[in-house]
Amino acid sequence: MIYAIPFPDISPEIFSIDLGGFTFALRWYALAYIVGIVLGWRLAVMAVRRDGLWPGGVAPMEPGAVEELITNVILGIIIGGRLGFVLFYQPAHYLANPLEIPMIWQGGMSFHGGMLGVTLGGLIFAWRRKVPLLSICDLMALGTPPGLLLGRLANFINAELWGRPTDAPWGVIFPGEAAQDCPLVEGLCARHPSQLYEAGLEGLVLGALLIGLVFFARWLRTPGAVMGVFLAGYGAARIFVELFRQADAQFITATNPMGYVLQFGQAGLSMGQLLSLPMIVLGLGLILWARGRAA
Numbered sequence: 001m002i003y004a005i006p007f008p009d010i011s012p013e014i015f016s017i018d019l020g021g022f023t024f025a026l027r028w029y030a031l032a033y034i035v036g037i038v039l040g041w042r043l044a045v046m047a048v049r050r051d052g053l054w055p056g057g058v059a060p061m062e063p064g065a066v067e068e069l070i071t072n073v074i075l076g077i078i079i080g081g082r083l084g085f086v087l088f089y090q091p092a093h094y095l096a097n098p099l100e101i102p103m104i105w106q107g108g109m110s111f112h113g114g115m116l117g118v119t120l121g122g123l124i125f126a127w128r129r130k131v132p133l134l135s136i137c138d139l140m141a142l143g144t145p146p147g148l149l150l151g152r153l154a155n156f157i158n159a160e161l162w163g164r165p166t167d168a169p170w171g172v173i174f175p176g177e178a179a180q181d182c183p184l185v186e187g188l189c190a191r192h193p194s195q196l197y198e199a200g201l202e203g204l205v206l207g208a209l210l211i212g213l214v215f216f217a218r219w220l221r222t223p224g225a226v227m228g229v230f231l232a233g234y235g236a237a238r239i240f241v242e243l244f245r246q247a248d249a250q251f252i253t254a255t256n257p258m259g260y261v262l263q264f265g266q267a268g269l270s271m272g273q274l275l276s277l278p279m280i281v282l283g284l285g286l287i288l289w290a291r292g293r294a295a
Contacts, residue, residue, distance in 0.1 A: 003169040004190035012158045032154035033077075036147025041070045043143045043211075053220045060135040068129075072121030073140060077114045078104065084113010088271060089248055107160075111148075111238075112275040118144075134223035134290075141230035142210050148234075149203020156195040163192025163244045178249075183257075194245040201237035209233065224290035232283030235276040242272045 016025035044066045048059040061069075085108040086094045086101055094101050122140055126133040155161045162174045165182045171190030174180075182189035210226060210233075213219040219226050247259020247270050260268025269277075 004171045004173050004188070007159060007172055007174050010157050027154075028157045029151070029154040032150035033147065036150045037070065037074060039146035040073075040143025041066060043146070044069070044139050047139060047142060047214060047220065050215075053214065053218055054135065055221050055223060060131045060139075061129060065129060066139075069122070069125050069136065069139070072125050073118050073143075076117030076119070076121035078117075080117015080120070081109035081111070081114030084110030084116065088113065088275065090250060093250075132223055134227065135220070138214075138220055138223060138226035141227045142214055144230065145203050145207030145210060149199050149207065152195045152199035152203060156193060156199070161195055162246055163194035163197075164246050165189050166192050166244075168192070191246070192244040194241055197241045197244060198237065201241065202234055206230065206233045206237065222290040222294040224286045228283045228286030228290060230283070231279045231286065235279030235283060238276040239273045239280075242270045242276075245270075245272070247271075 010028075012029070013025045013027050014031065016023055018024075045063045047053060048061055048063050048066060051057050051059050054060060082101065082104050088110055090108070118140060119137070122136045123133065125131075126136045159174050159176060159179065162172070162179055165171075165185055167190070170193070172193045173188050173190050179191060180189050182191075210230060213226060213229060219229075249259075251259035251261060251271065256263065256268075258268065259270060261271045261274055262269040
């Protein structure tokens with residue numbers, strides 16, 4: 001007998017209201033973004049209120065300035081995340097349908113694109129405020145894991161970005177024709193809950209590590225080190241989870257059932273792994289450089 005977990009009966013919508021022929025709904029995914037940003041903002045404010053955590057015993061900005069930084073972060077997440085999805089995952093489709101690019105309510109956001117957008121937002125903030133860029137990067141890294149945790153939980157509730165078929169007892173029977181399209185599987189198809197793997201690694205584990213390094217080990221005194229840990233930690237977690245996560249449909253073909261974007265015989269790299277490898281290299285380089293300067 002194969003054991004599996006039925007998908008919980010949770011609606012993607014928390015509630016909806018009909019007004020004048022229009023339906024307004026609050027979805028778990030939107031709430032995840034909102035709460036994640038608020039938690040990241042509060043972590044950043046806690047850090048800048050403690051001068052002793054920073055180089056020279058002086059925080060790089062006043063707590064009130066964090067709100068301007070958060071505004072840049074929000075714009076970076078939305079614009080960068082959407083453009084990253086368009087360019088990295090479905091460029092042909094959006095080249096043929098450019099008017100769909102701003103339709104973010106249809107779904108389609110890329111973490112790697114969002115990270116690039118947030119980095120650009122941080123660059124603009126640091127330039128305008130004349131504050132150290134690496135310290136701003138460290139602050140943004142500290143505030144990111146809560147959003148990753150909640151966002152991946154929302155992906156699970158939405159029954160999207162599920163994993164590959166599995167006979168593990170914790171496999172989940174996700175609803176929908178696409179989730180149940182499992183070649184060589186008879187009956188109901190259980191899949192890895194890869195969203196929960198990511199929530200645990202990228203959100204809980206990485207978040208706890210960064211909080212410990214910032215508030216207890218005082219790694220903010222070596223600008224760039226915290227950002228380096230985030231980049232390397234996220235990259236390693238994502239590469240690992242991609243082993244269990246179903247590849248995007250546009251990369252899967254009859255000759256490439258695993259959806260690799262780079263193939264080496266029977267092995268290969270998914271798009272998520274390919275985009276995460278430079279994060280590990282850059283992250284480790286930042287850690288070595290930052291800690292080496294402090295030695």
